[in-house]
Amino acid sequence: MENQRLIISLLVNNESGVLTRISGLFARRGFNIDSLSVGETENPRISRITIQAAGDEYVRSQIMHQLGKLHDVKKVALMDAAQTVLRELLLVKVHANPDTRGQVLDAVTVFRAKVIDLTPTTMTMELTGECTKLDAFITYLDPLGIIEVCRTGVTAIGRGDYVLKTNEEE
Amino acid sequence: MKLSGAQILMEIFKEQQVDTVFGYPGGAVLNIYDEIYKSSDWLKHIITCHEQGASHAADGYARATGKTGVVLATSGPGATNLVTGIATAYLDSTPMVAITGNVACSLIGRDSFQEVDIKGITMPITKHNFMVKDVTRLADTLREAFSIATSDRPGPVLVDIPKDVQIATCAFTPAKGAQAPKVPALDAAMLAQAEKLIREAKRPFLYVGGGVQIAGAGDLLIKLAETIGAPIGASMMGLATVPHRHPLFLGMTGMHGRYAASIALDKSDLIIAVGTRFSDRATGNKQEFSKNHKVLHIDIDPAEISKNIPAYVALVADVKLALTALIDAELPHSAPEWLAEVQALKAAPDNHLSMDASILNPELVLRAANQRLPQDSPVATDVGQHQMWVAQYYHFQKPRTFITSGGLGTMGFGMGAAMGACIGSGLKKTLLITSDGSFHMNMNELATAVANRLPLIILVLNNSVLGMVRQWQTMFYDKRYSNTTMNRPTDYCLLAQAFGAKGLRLETLDKMDSVLDKAFSLPGPVVVDVRINRDEMVLPMIPPNGTIKEMILRG
Numbered sequence: 001m002e003n004q005r006l007i008i009s010l011l012v013n014n015e016s017g018v019l020t021r022i023s024g025l026f027a028r029r030g031f032n033i034d035s036l037s038v039g040e041t042e043n044p045r046i047s048r049i050t051i052q053a054a055g056d057e058y059v060r061s062q063i064m065h066q067l068g069k070l071h072d073v074k075k076v077a078l079m080d081a082a083q084t085v086l087r088e089l090l091l092v093k094v095h096a097n098p099d100t101r102g103q104v105l106d107a108v109t110v111f112r113a114k115v116i117d118l119t120p121t122t123m124t125m126e127l128t129g130e131c132t133k134l135d136a137f138i139t140y141l142d143p144l145g146i147i148e149v150c151r152t153g154v155t156a157i158g159r160g161d162y163v164l165k166t167n168e169e170e
Numbered sequence: 171m172k173l174s175g176a177q178i179l180m181e182i183f184k185e186q187q188v189d190t191v192f193g194y195p196g197g198a199v200l201n202i203y204d205e206i207y208k209s210s211d212w213l214k215h216i217i218t219c220h221e222q223g224a225s226h227a228a229d230g231y232a233r234a235t236g237k238t239g240v241v242l243a244t245s246g247p248g249a250t251n252l253v254t255g256i257a258t259a260y261l262d263s264t265p266m267v268a269i270t271g272n273v274a275c276s277l278i279g280r281d282s283f284q285e286v287d288i289k290g291i292t293m294p295i296t297k298h299n300f301m302v303k304d305v306t307r308l309a310d311t312l313r314e315a316f317s318i319a320t321s322d323r324p325g326p327v328l329v330d331i332p333k334d335v336q337i338a339t340c341a342f343t344p345a346k347g348a349q350a351p352k353v354p355a356l357d358a359a360m361l362a363q364a365e366k367l368i369r370e371a372k373r374p375f376l377y378v379g380g381g382v383q384i385a386g387a388g389d390l391l392i393k394l395a396e397t398i399g400a401p402i403g404a405s406m407m408g409l410a411t412v413p414h415r416h417p418l419f420l421g422m423t424g425m426h427g428r429y430a431a432s433i434a435l436d437k438s439d440l441i442i443a444v445g446t447r448f449s450d451r452a453t454g455n456k457q458e459f460s461k462n463h464k465v466l467h468i469d470i471d472p473a474e475i476s477k478n479i480p481a482y483v484a485l486v487a488d489v490k491l492a493l494t495a496l497i498d499a500e501l502p503h504s505a506p507e508w509l510a511e512v513q514a515l516k517a518a519p520d521n522h523l524s525m526d527a528s529i530l531n532p533e534l535v536l537r538a539a540n541q542r543l544p545q546d547s548p549v550a551t552d553v554g555q556h557q558m559w560v561a562q563y564y565h566f567q568k569p570r571t572f573i574t575s576g577g578l579g580t581m582g583f584g585m586g587a588a589m590g591a592c593i594g595s596g597l598k599k600t601l602l603i604t605s606d607g608s609f610h611m612n613m614n615e616l617a618t619a620v621a622n623r624l625p626l627i628i629l630v631l632n633n634s635v636l637g638m639v640r641q642w643q644t645m646f647y648d649k650r651y652s653n654t655t656m657n658r659p660t661d662y663c664l665l666a667q668a669f670g671a672k673g674l675r676l677e678t679l680d681k682m683d684s685v686l687d688k689a690f691s692l693p694g695p696v697v698v699d700v701r702i703n704r705d706e707m708v709l710p711m712i713p714p715n716g717t718i719k720e721m722i723l724r725g
Contacts, residue, residue, distance in 0.1 A: 021293055028294055058476070065473035071298035071318060 003054045005034075007086065007156050010049040010067065011075040011166050014040060018072045022049065025066055031059055035088075035153030046074065046166065050155045052131075074166035083162045089126065089152040090134045091116075095145035096123035103144060111137045122147060175305045175336040176201040179269065180209050182312040185345055188240050190214045190231060190593060192224040192586075196244025197284060198271030201336040216593065216622060218586065219614040221248050225255020226586025226612075227593075229264050233573045234548050234591035236386070238265040238319050245272045246284030249330075250291065254580060256326045257295040261577025262407060263384060265324035267315050268292075274334040275303050289330050297325035305338040313345060321352070323471040324384060353488045356495055363483045364492075365499045367440060367466050373508045374400040375438035377423065380407030380576065381445015381469060381489055388412055388569050390493035391444060397497060399504035400442065401512045403431035405452045407576040408445070410566035418509075420516060424452040426558045426708050429523070429723065430515040436462075436718045437511070444468045445489045448478035449577065450715070458717040468492045520723055523709060530679040532556065532631055532702055536563040538682055539601060539629060542690045548573050549601045550588035552608030553581045555637035558708040560603050582611030585628075589615060592624045599625045599694070606632040606656065613665070616695065620670040625694040630662055633704040641707055645722075662699035672696040 012018050019038060026033050035052040053063065060078070067076045096104050097120065104123050108115060111133065117124035127137055131154055138149065158164065173181065179202055183191070194217060195203045206215050218224040221243045228239030239259070243252050249270040259266045273282045289301045298318050302308050308331070315327040368374060376395050382388060388411040395402050395418045402412050403423040412419045421428035423435050435441065441463050446452070453459040460479055467474070467481035468489060475484040485492045515521060525531040536559055543549070549564060550573040551557040557574055566572050573591045575583040584604045592600035609630050619626050636654040643651050666673030672692050676685040676699065689696050707725045712718065 017289065017293070020290065024293055062473065062477060065475075069297075069471070069473055 003056055004060070006053045006055060006060055006063070007079040007081065007084065007154065008051045008053065008063065008067070009077045009079050009156055009164055010051070010073055011041070011046050011164055012049055013072040013074065014045050014047040015072060018047070019049075021070055021072060022051075022067065025070065026053070026063075029062065029066060031055060031063055035151070037153040037155045048164070050153070052154045074168065075164055077164055079156045079158065080162070083159050084156050085159060086130050086154050086156050087128050088131055088134055088154045089128050090137065091124065091126050091150040092138065092141060092146060093117075093122055093124040093148040094141050095121060095147060097121055100144060104141070107137065107140050113137065171342060172339045173342040174201065174339050175308050175331060176205040178305070178308050178342055179312065179331070179336075180205045180213070181342060181344065182309060182316075183213060183240070185313070186238070186316045188213070188238070190216065191240045191242055192216045192218060192227040192231070192590065193242030194218060194221050194224055194244065194248060196248045196271070198245035198248075198273060198333050199242065199336075201333065202242065202269070202271065216589070216618065218618045220612070221251035222255055222582070223586040223589075223612055223615040223618065225252045225268065226258065226580075226583050227590030228266055228268075229255060229259045229583075230548075230550060230573050230587030230590030231594040232259070232264045232266055232590075233587070234570050235594040236384075236570065237594070238267055238316060239590065240267050240269070242269045243271075244284065245270060245288075246286045248284075249286055249288035253291060253295070254582075255586070256292055256328065258575050258578045258580045258583055259326040260295045260297070262380060262575065263324050264326065265319040266326035267319050268326060268328040270328065270330045271336065272301070272330050272332045275332045276334070278332065288328065292328050295326070296328050299328040299330070301330040301332070302335055303332060305335050306340045308335060309342060323381070353491060354486070356485070356487050356491055360483065360485050361492075361495055364466055364485050364496065365501060367464060367483050368398055368442070368496070368501050371440035371464075372505060373437060373439045374398055374504055375435050375441050376400045376402045377435065377441050377443045377446060378402060378404040378408035378411050379444060379446020380405065382408060383411040383445075383569050385445060385489035386569070387445075387490045387493055390490060390497065392416060392418075393497050394493055397503065398501050399509055401434050401509070403427070403435050405446050405449065405576075406561050406574065409561055410572035411569050413567040414565035415567060420512070422561050425454065425712050425714070426562065426710065427712070428521060428562065429518065429710055429721070430512070430521040432710070432712070432718055432721065433515050434512050438463050440464050440466060442466045442468070443479075444493070445470075447474045450478070453479060454712050454714070454716050454718075523723060525706065528679070530676065530682060530700070530702060532559045532706060533563050534679065534682065535629065535631070535676075535686075535700055535702075536560060536603070538686050539603075540564050542686060543599065543601050546571065547598045547600060548588070548591035548595050549603065550574065550584050550591055551602070552584035552604040552611075553579045554605050554608060555641065555706070555708050556603050556605045556608070556631040558638075559631075562708075581608045584608060585612045585615040585619075588626055588628075589619055589622070589624055592626060593622075597625060599627065599690070602626055602628045604628060604630055605637065606630055606634060606658070606660070607636045610658070610660070616666070616669040616671055616697070619695040623693070626696070627689050627694060628697045629700055630697060631700050631702050632662070633702045633706065634658070635704045637704070637706070638708070640704070644705070645711075646713070662697050666697035674698045675701075677701045
């Protein structure tokens with residue numbers, strides 16, 4: 001079976017050790033996390049985690065069920081790509097002197113990125129969007145000399161009525 | 171009323187009807203032990219020689235009774251000594267609550283004396299674990315721990331309580347008592363599919379795992395087997411759930427399974443697997459195992475469905491609920507040819523392999539012990555050849571009488587587990603079948619057994635080698651016996667005497683009855699050094715990752 005991209009959203013207790021439980025589960029079962037983002041929700045007792053992973057049908061089923069067994073996990077959902085807005089934030093620093101700045105600024109315009117820091121030799125940008133857009137931006141900047149890349153990992157929210165609720169709330 | 175954290179722990183024990191705790195005191199649990207001292211009129215505390223023994227005892231207690239086993243240990247090494255016991259309970263789904271003390275909150279994270287992150291260490295081997303840093307959260311956390319340990323698929327839960335939380339006081343509100351775990355409803359659509367599958371099956375086979383025993387559903391399983399005309403095979407954890415004497419029962423399947431059970435499973439067109447997780451020791455080669463039959467998998471844990479063996483249809487449900495629904499479905503009985511074929515397998519010579527009866531051998535010893543022990547008495551084992559021989563030759567008739575470490579395969583489990591099972595059974599005469607290898611691991615607990623005057627009969631099947639590893643070295647490593655020939659001159663009779671127990675030696679077949687009669691007549695504990703041949707094999711054997719076609723029947 002072919003590997004597919006999996007976007008998994010979790011509502012979890014906002015307590016110490018929860019992230020360890022989740023990352024530990026992936027590690028010991030031999031599943032990879034491609035990216036993970038986490039933050040508090042509107043309810044301070046609940047955090048929301050978005051995990052991007054890859055796997056076939058077997059891995060998908062095991063990840064979902066094993067996560068569902070964790071006591072601190074209050075909801076686990078495989079996000080339906082067609083009904084989900086996916087975003088990731090990128091911060092990237094490149095070599096840029098007065099001669100090469102123009103090339104970088106072209107990309108900033110096209111990708112609708114934002115310059116957030118400038119020195120005589122460097123330029124730092126932020127860009128949000130889907131992963132593929134971020135990848136394309138990095139590919140363009142690469143020959144110009146990337147110094148540092150920071151990516152937050154993907155975060156995901158359902159469109160319209162597609163709302164995640166804890167099992168208790170449902 | 172205001173109570174200290176340690177007092178709250180006692181109140182929760184009362185609420186949860188805990189009357190027996192296994193443990194070992196130390197600096198970080200002094201306050202708890204002070205309350206145990208004051209609670210001796212209703213709470214029995216068994217002090218072991220080592221925390222590992224206490225953890226296995228709590229496990230054995232839980233397996234024999236179905237109640238939650240409770241173990242208590244101090245911080246640091248006390249806590250880490252529990253790890254093997256907790257992992258053993260986790261792999262075999264035993265309900266257990268482990269309470270550990272820890273250093274005071276102000277000392278946590280400073281590498282203080284006897285400080286260890288036991289919550290971090292036990293994360294992958296507990297259903298859940300807690301560290302309670304606020305005494306006002308203690309009562310509810312403990313209640314939750316007991317609830318998690320027993321609900322759905324049971325398992326161990328650890329609660330780490332820093333010393334200052336044991337001392338701090340807060341108001342305590344008693345709860346109404348232990349809450350019954352919630353049982354999810356049966357999925358009607360899946361049930362209909364399951365019924366259809368059974369209706370279409372010509373050669374159904376019921377495969378019983380440990381989950382049936384945990385659910386207390388042995389009788390329902392037999393009812394279903396009789397209704398649909400299906401033979402019954404068991405994983406090792408499923409043994410004792412169905413009485414051995416039942417005509418449809420074929421015995422254990424898997425690596426060392428019985429001939430008829432393994433062949434019947436292979437010839438079936440539908441495996442109805444109940445409360446089992448298809449361990450590699452039970453299935454052998456998973457691709458081959460899955461060929462030629464459909465699998466109807468019934469289990470409370472959704473993560474077990476299709477984890478090891480793909481399920482054609484699955485019922486994620488309490489086993490009792492699922493079996494009741496299937497019994498009520500008025501399913502047809504299989505064709506008489508199928509059961510006739512099964513009976514022929516059962517009668518086949520290959521299904522009645524025997525060891526050389528001219529010498530003292532494990533089969534004869536186990537059959538003789540079986541005759542002498544009441545059917546409702548617990549039988550504990552360690553891990554290795556002796557364990558497999560018990561699984562093959564001991565005829566269990568009552569649920570919860572076979573106390574053995576399946577998933578983790580913990581050598582050293584037996585001594586503690588036998589004590590816990592003995593105490594849990596109300597001090598019934600308890601048999602521990604062990605071996606010289608396993609017994610050497612945790613024989614220290616003999617002192618606990620003596621101190622508590624436990625009626626234990628300990629049969630050490632002594633072949634002076636690590637028999638199971640040696641068997642593999644014989645079969646798969648060209649007889650290179652690396653580190654399995656022990657050459658230990660241990661005198662088990664003197665050893666037993668030194669601990670204050672009785673010791674007997676059994677060396678020849680002609681003495682078997684008299685020595686065993688003596689052993690069973692003593693109040694216990696008694697250790698019997700049973701000398702067996704070092705090249706005795708566990709057979710049949712299907713090699714690891716092998717198939718039924720590779721079954722080795724004779725050495």
